[in-house]
Amino acid sequence: MLGTVLKRLVQGIFVTICVIFISFVILRMIPGDPAKVMAPTATPEQQQLIRDSMGLDKSIPQQFKMYMANLVKGDLGESYFKSDTVVNVMKQAVPLSLILLVSAIVTSILLSIVLGTVAGLNGNSWIDRLISSIAVLFQSMPNYWVSSVLIIIFSVNLGVLPSMDYQGPASCVLPTVALALPLTAVLTKVVRSSLIDSYNQEFVKVAYARGISKVAIYFKYALRNSVIPFVIALGTQLGFLVGSIVVVEYVFNFPGIGYTVLNAILRRDYNLVQGIIILFSVFFIVLNIVIDLGSIRLDPRMRKAQGGL
Amino acid sequence: MKKKNKFKSVLQWIGKNRLFTIGIVIVVTYLIVGIFAPVIAPQDPAKANPSIRLLKPFKDSEHILGTDAIGRDILSRLIYGVRTSVIIGFCSVLLAALTGLIVGIISGLTSPGPIDSILMRITDVQMGFPFIVLAMIALTLFSPNEVSVTIVLSLALWPAYARTVRSNVIPQKSTDYIAAAKLMGASRWRISVKYIGKNLVPAMLPLIPLDIAGMIINESLLSYMSLGINPPKISIGNIMSDARTYIASDSWYIMIPGIVLIIMVLGLNFVGDNLQVHFDPKLRK
Amino acid sequence: MENRTENTGEVILQVKNLKTYFKTGPHKVVKAVEGVNFSLKKGRVLGIIGESGSGKSVTARSILRIVESPGYIADGEVIFKGQDILKIPEKEMRSIRGNEISMIFQDPTTSFNPYMTIGKQLAEAYNAHSPSGSEKAKKEILRVLELVGITNGEEILKKYPCEFSAGFRQRIFIAMSMILYPDLLIADEPTTSLGITIQAEIIEALSEVQKQTGISIMIITHDFGVVSQFSDDIFVMYAGRCVESAPKKDLLRNPKHPYTIGLIRSVPLLEARKTKRLKSIPGFPPDMSNVPEGCPFASRCEYAKPICHKEVPELKNVGEDHMCACHFPLDYDVSEDTELG
Numbered sequence: 001m002l003g004t005v006l007k008r009l010v011q012g013i014f015v016t017i018c019v020i021f022i023s024f025v026i027l028r029m030i031p032g033d034p035a036k037v038m039a040p041t042a043t044p045e046q047q048q049l050i051r052d053s054m055g056l057d058k059s060i061p062q063q064f065k066m067y068m069a070n071l072v073k074g075d076l077g078e079s080y081f082k083s084d085t086v087v088n089v090m091k092q093a094v095p096l097s098l099i100l101l102v103s104a105i106v107t108s109i110l111l112s113i114v115l116g117t118v119a120g121l122n123g124n125s126w127i128d129r130l131i132s133s134i135a136v137l138f139q140s141m142p143n144y145w146v147s148s149v150l151i152i153i154f155s156v157n158l159g160v161l162p163s164m165d166y167q168g169p170a171s172c173v174l175p176t177v178a179l180a181l182p183l184t185a186v187l188t189k190v191v192r193s194s195l196i197d198s199y200n201q202e203f204v205k206v207a208y209a210r211g212i213s214k215v216a217i218y219f220k221y222a223l224r225n226s227v228i229p230f231v232i233a234l235g236t237q238l239g240f241l242v243g244s245i246v247v248v249e250y251v252f253n254f255p256g257i258g259y260t261v262l263n264a265i266l267r268r269d270y271n272l273v274q275g276i277i278i279l280f281s282v283f284f285i286v287l288n289i290v291i292d293l294g295s296i297r298l299d300p301r302m303r304k305a306q307g308g309l
Numbered sequence: 310m311k312k313k314n315k316f317k318s319v320l321q322w323i324g325k326n327r328l329f330t331i332g333i334v335i336v337v338t339y340l341i342v343g344i345f346a347p348v349i350a351p352q353d354p355a356k357a358n359p360s361i362r363l364l365k366p367f368k369d370s371e372h373i374l375g376t377d378a379i380g381r382d383i384l385s386r387l388i389y390g391v392r393t394s395v396i397i398g399f400c401s402v403l404l405a406a407l408t409g410l411i412v413g414i415i416s417g418l419t420s421p422g423p424i425d426s427i428l429m430r431i432t433d434v435q436m437g438f439p440f441i442v443l444a445m446i447a448l449t450l451f452s453p454n455e456v457s458v459t460i461v462l463s464l465a466l467w468p469a470y471a472r473t474v475r476s477n478v479i480p481q482k483s484t485d486y487i488a489a490a491k492l493m494g495a496s497r498w499r500i501s502v503k504y505i506g507k508n509l510v511p512a513m514l515p516l517i518p519l520d521i522a523g524m525i526i527n528e529s530l531l532s533y534m535s536l537g538i539n540p541p542k543i544s545i546g547n548i549m550s551d552a553r554t555y556i557a558s559d560s561w562y563i564m565i566p567g568i569v570l571i572i573m574v575l576g577l578n579f580v581g582d583n584l585q586v587h588f589d590p591k592l593r594k
Numbered sequence: 595m596e597n598r599t600e601n602t603g604e605v606i607l608q609v610k611n612l613k614t615y616f617k618t619g620p621h622k623v624v625k626a627v628e629g630v631n632f633s634l635k636k637g638r639v640l641g642i643i644g645e646s647g648s649g650k651s652v653t654a655r656s657i658l659r660i661v662e663s664p665g666y667i668a669d670g671e672v673i674f675k676g677q678d679i680l681k682i683p684e685k686e687m688r689s690i691r692g693n694e695i696s697m698i699f700q701d702p703t704t705s706f707n708p709y710m711t712i713g714k715q716l717a718e719a720y721n722a723h724s725p726s727g728s729e730k731a732k733k734e735i736l737r738v739l740e741l742v743g744i745t746n747g748e749e750i751l752k753k754y755p756c757e758f759s760a761g762f763r764q765r766i767f768i769a770m771s772m773i774l775y776p777d778l779l780i781a782d783e784p785t786t787s788l789g790i791t792i793q794a795e796i797i798e799a800l801s802e803v804q805k806q807t808g809i810s811i812m813i814i815t816h817d818f819g820v821v822s823q824f825s826d827d828i829f830v831m832y833a834g835r836c837v838e839s840a841p842k843k844d845l846l847r848n849p850k851h852p853y854t855i856g857l858i859r860s861v862p863l864l865e866a867r868k869t870k871r872l873k874s875i876p877g878f879p880p881d882m883s884n885v886p887e888g889c890p891f892a893s894r895c896e897y898a899k900p901i902c903h904k905e906v907p908e909l910k911n912v913g914e915d916h917m918c919a920c921h922f923p924l925d926y927d928v929s930e931d932t933e934l935g
Contacts, residue, residue, distance in 0.1 A: 015433055026446055136582070140574040142526045144533055145549065145567040152560040202704035209660050209699075210771070211692030211722050220718070224709050243441035247530055251553075262534065265445045273446070280442055300754035301708060 008292060012285035019281040020071075020274070024064055027270050050080065067274075076278070077271035079264070086275035089260065094279075097245055097256030099172050104179035104241070109234070111184045116191020117218075123196050131188065138185035143244045147178040147251040164253045175248045182244070183237055190233040194226035201225060228295050235291035242280060329583035335576025336518070342388055343395030352382035354389045354543055363559050374565055377551060383562075387569050390545035393538055394573065397455060398525040401462035402517055408463065409470020410509075416471065417478025429475075432468035440465040440527070448536045458537050462524050469520075470513070477512045511588035519581035522574045529570055545570050606810050607657070607778055608633040612670035614649070614656045624883045626652040626665065628834040631909065634778070634827075639804060639811045641821030641842070643857065644831035645879055650814045653831070654780045657812075658697055659687050675777065693723040696771035700783040702763035706755035712766060713751030719770045734773060741806060742769045742799045761792035765799055772803060779803075781813045785820060797824050818861045822846060830854050833880055833890035836909055840916040850912050850923035852895045889921065897922060 051057055058066070070077065076086035119131040138146075154174060155163035162171050198204055204221045212221075246258030253259065257276060264272040323330045342349055352372070358380035366375040366383070374384040416428040444461045451457040531537030532546025533553075540547055545566050552563035614627040627649040634640045642650045655661045657672050659680070671678045679690060691697075699705045707715060716735045717728065732751075739747035742765045755763055764784060771779060781800065785793035801824050804811055815821060821828050822842065829839040830853065838851040849855045856875035877894035880886060886893065892902040901921055909919040 011433070014430075023446065026450055029450060136578060137571075137575065140522070140571050140578055142530060142567070142570065142574075144530060145563070145570070148549075148553070148556060148563050148567070151556055152563075156557045156560060202699070202701065203707050205660070205662070206699055206705040207707070209655075209658055209691055209697045210719060211688050211690070211696075212718065213688065213722070216718070216722075220710065221707055224707070246441050246445075247534065250534055261442060262445065265449055268449075277442060277446075299709070301756045 004296065005289070005293060008289045012289060015285060016278070016281050020068075020278055021064065023274060023277045024067065025060060027273060028060055028063070071278075076275040079269055079272040079275075081264070081267050081269050082272070086271050089272060090257065090275060090279060093255060093257045093260045096166065096172075096254065097249070097258060100175050100179060100245060100248070100254070100256060101241065103172065103176045104183060105234075105238075107176065107180040108183040108187055111180070112187030112191050113223075115184070115188045117195060117223075119188065120192040120195030120199075128192070132192065135185040135188045138181050139189075141182065143178055143182065144247045144251050146181055147174070147248055150174045150178055151251075166255050171252070171254065175252050175254050178248050178251075179241060179244055183241060186237055187230065187233060190230055191226060194229045195222055198222040198225040228298050231294050231298065232291060235287060235294075238287055239284060242283065326583060328579045332518075332576045332579025332583065335572060336580055339391055339573045339576065340395060343392040346388045346392040350382075350385040350388045352385040354381060354385040355541060357381055363555065363562070365559075366561060366565060375561070377548075377562070378555065383548070383565060386543055386548055387545065387566055389543040390548055390566065391569065391573065393455070393542070393544040394525045394528060394570070397459050397462065397528045397538075398521045401459045401466065401524045401528075402520045404459065405463035405466035405520070406470050406513065406517060408467040409472075410474055410513075412467070412471040413474025414478055417475040420475070420479055425475075428471065432471050441530075444527070444531060445534075445536055448531065453531070453537055453539060455538065455542075458528055458531060461531075462527055465527075466520060466524065470516070473512055473516065474509060477509050515581050515584035515588060517581070518577045518584065522577035522581070525570070525577070526574060603635040603637060605633050606636045606675060607812070608671075608673040609653070609657065610671040610673065612653065612656055612672065613668040614652050614661055614665060615668045616665040618664060618883065622883055625885065626834050626882060627656060628885075629670075630831070630834070630836050632829050632836060632839055634810055634812055636777075636810055637808045638826040639813060639824060641825030641828045642812065642814045642831060643816065643818060643821050643828060645816055647879055647882065648831045649834035650831050651782055652834075654697065654782050654812065654814055657780065658691055658695060659684075660691075689723055692719060692771070692776070693774050694776050695778045695780065696774070696776045697780040697782060698764070698767050698771050698784050701787045702760050702767050703755075703787075705767055706763060708755055711752055711754055712758075715755075716751070716766075716770055716773060720773050723774060735769075738769045738773045739766070741772060741803055742766070743802065744769065759792075761788055761795060764788065764792075764796050768796075768799060768803060772807070772809075775807060775809075777810060779809050779811045781811060783814055783816070785817075786815070793820075800824065818857060830857065833885060834882065835890060835906075836917075836919060837891065838916075838918045838920075839909075840913070844913065844916050848913070848916075849926065850916070850918040851891075851920045852897050852924060853891050855924065855926050856894075889919075897924065 067077075074087070076090075078084070079086050079089045082089045115131050115135075119128040122128050151163040151174065154161040161173050163174065165171070199222055201221075204217060204225070207217050207221050242258075245256065246262055248254070249256045249259035250262055257279070261273060261276040263269075264276065358376070360380065361369075361372070361376050362378055362380045364372050364376040364380070367373065368375070372382045372384065374382075374387065377383055377386065412428050412432075416425045419425050443465060447461045447464070448457060528537055529544060529546035529549070532539070532544040533550045535547075535550065537546055538544035540551075548566045549563055552559075552566065555562050609630055609632050612627055612630045613625070616624040616626055618624055630649070630653055632640070632642075642653065644650045652661065652665065656667050656670075657674075657679075659667070661667060667680060670680065672680050674690070674695065679687060706712075710718070713732075713735070716738075717731045720726075720731045720734055735751070736747040739745075739750075744750065744762075744765060750758070750766070755766075758766070768784075784800070785796050788796060797820060800811065800813075803809065813820065813825060825842055827839065828842050828845045830837050830845075830851065832853050838845065838849065838854045845854065846858065849858060853875070860874045875894055880890050880893070886903070888901075888903040888905055889895070889898070889907050892898045895902065899922065905921070907919045907921045909917050912918045912923050
């Protein structure tokens with residue numbers, strides 16, 4: 001197990017460095033003089049100052065070396081548009097996005113377990129078909145469109161929830177719903193099919209013959225058996241969720257990390273983009289390691305194959 | 310008499326595969342609309358008429374789905390938008406599937422080996438990175454247009470195909486019938502094509518409609534954020550982006566293109582889901 | 595191992611005219627069990643033998659009422675300790691499963707919950723019907739493990755099922771099914787999926803359990819070797835029906851039904867008598883969704899006469915405690931063909 005962790009960690013670090021390097025090079029290949037793009041009205045001297053501070057006069061390998069040296073110290077440079085350090089900008093944006101992410105995930109997990117159970121336990125009944133059809137429908141809807149519909153219903157027509165900018169916790173509701181709907185749809189399908197699968201497993205049938213109660217069979221046998229596919233699906237979906245968060249934050253003008261990165265890209269705020277890319281890739285790599293290790297930890301059979309805990 | 314029987318059995322098959330049939334009908338309809346957009350579109354999608362701006366749908370027989378902020382016919386614009394979606398969706402998946410197929414087969418056949426590890430690390434890097442950020446950066450680097458959007462989309466997708474293909478090739482390599490084929494003197498190339506190909510179809514075919522659906526959504530998303538197909542070219546995404554300004558006053562405007570898009574995606578998902586069930590007996594219940 | 599209690603003992607389980615059908619289509623019914631009758635006396639071991647598809651497993655599952663859809667019990671009575679358990683509510687039935695009647699299954703690799711430790715599953719079984727303290731549970735668990743010959747019980751409790759061999763898992767499963775000291779144990783092909791030496795060990799463990807607890811056991815198998823080693827009475831099933839039943843010795847020495855004779859003759863002989871050819875029964879069991887008229891065995895029977903193709907023979911007494919469903923019961927000496935008994 002420890003070996004697996006180490007191997008995945010080394011792989012992860014390697015991938016992160018590659019991502020940093022590639023994005024670093026690409027960002028510097030963007031056509032146009034960043035100093036002019038960033039400060040078009042500034043005097044040539046001021047523009048020169050920007051070039052100097054970014055080290056743009058040096059070669060790309062040199063710039064990369066400088067950047068990595070600072071990165072190790074936890075310094076990601078300055079954001080030119082926010083006139084603050086990249087770390088500080090991220091510190092402000094990340095918690096807001098995390099609120100959306102966590103509340104969307106929690107809502108989806110709870111809802112999908114309930115809906116998936118109702119559908120799975122009544123396989124092929126009308127209620128199963130209804131839930132499954134709605135799930136397919138929500139899976140087919142683009143996030144930004146769902147967001148727009150939510151705005152039309154709750155902000156424009158009912159006027160109960162804010163639709164733009166961050167105005168306190170109420171602003172998190174609609175973006176959370178927009179993120180949670182497609183996620184719930186996917187997870188509901190997973191819960192449904194793996195429950196149906198579980199109830200066909202021999203050990204679940206045997207449990208009936210052993211006189212174990214239906215409730216215990218559901219929780220300890222069938223649902224427990226669905227945990228691994230569920231965790232794997234959740235992990236894959238988290239990847240998509242990070243993409244969705246950019247879009248949803250854009251629609252709601254929600255000042256989280258996605259909105260920040262989009263604006264940073266459009267304004268050629270190199271350091272900020274670079275910083276967020278690192279953040280995203282670290283997130284992805286940690287996520288993948290957690291899923292891998294989680295599924296080993298959750299399945300005694302895999303644990304045995306991996307050699308102990 | 311015989312013809313009638315055949316017709317009856319076709320009807321029976323449709324009855325058993327209702328969603329698949331609906332999906333196929335939807336996909337084919339959209340394909341035709343996309344391919345023949347210039348013929349089908351009732352109006353010139355670029356012709357503005359400020360005197361009839363933001364005309365509501367189903368009010369004017371000339372503009373069934375209404376007009377946009379500068380009086381252009383929305384139906385015609387959507388027909389052209391579907392054309393963009395269809396072209397980019399199909400091309401990007403085709404490109405990704407082909408790249409993935411080639412890389413996956415090479416990787417699988419040479420596994421374990423240096424080529425395999427290098428290819429797999431490349432896919433690692435690509436899969437370990439959020440698509441949306443990749444796309445945003447790439448599209449600020451190259452000016453966004455149909456070609457660059459297609460390439461960016463397939464860039465994000467091919468590693469998934471490469472992995473699917475590779476994981477199907479590796480176990481096939483050691484199965485007895487491949488060994489038997491080798492003994493019979495079949496060449497490496499022939500083995501890959503004939504035997505492995507046969508087993509790849511069930512693994513890959515259902516992915517294609519599902520991924521086309523995903524790529525169509527991604528394209529519309531990029532265009533919606535002004536990072537994809539930009540005006541004057543037409544995409545469902547940028548039609549919705551135009552509509553965004555009028556979300557409070559003319560809510561219908563953003564709903565219509567969304568519904569057109571969702572029906573297309575649903576059709577593709579029906580086809581993909583049913584193919585998946587068809588090829589995976591475990592799912593057949 | 596023979597004649598554990600007198601043949602006159604109290605009847606613990608009586609199955610009367612049991613019929614279990616599977617509705618496989620709008621107009622298609624598979625009659626898996628078609629009017630089975632037998633009884634099991636307290637403290638005795640009943641072996642049910644038959645080819646696969648003869649309905650023996652379905653009979654066992656019908657007794658516990660765990661026949662899966664589209665199967666259903668169409669008719670009959672299952673009288674357990676004086677009560678027809680086909681008629682009691684499901685809730686009461688659940689309190690019988692695992693508590694008064696328990697069952698062990700064919701494949702020990704799939705019958706455990708792979709995600710729970712052995713200890714937890716045993717404790718769950720112990721607490722399923724009357725929750726009690728964990729201390730007491732553990733004591734009982736160790737005791738019951740010892741019963742099946744596992745003396746290092748303490749060590750295995752924290753482990754998962756996947757960490758043990760199939761044979762060992764079956765032992766643990768027997769222990770688990772014995773934890774509440776049920777009155778009846780149904781063993782459904784408990785050795786079929788195991789290797790030949792492990793089979794013997796499991797049978798040994800079962801008979802040890804039987805000896806120490808005096809439990810009544812119903813063992814289902816297609817292997818005459820198993821029943822001849824470990825049962826007091828034998829009941830032969832064919833095409834969902836009972837064809838012959840008798841105390842073991844009687845049945846092995848003096849079988850009356852051509853099918854029983856065929857089965858006995860198809861058991862391989864040991865080295866010394868290998869000159870005798872292994873005789874298998876020609877043909878196949880009938881298609882259960884379309885059983886032909888008359889005796890279901892008629893088409894494979896070398897003694898069949900016209901009446902056999904028309905009338906189903908009734909189960910009649912052909913000797914003391916010896917029943918046979920044949921129009922022309924045979925008097926055939928099988929001692930030349932077998933080493934059983």
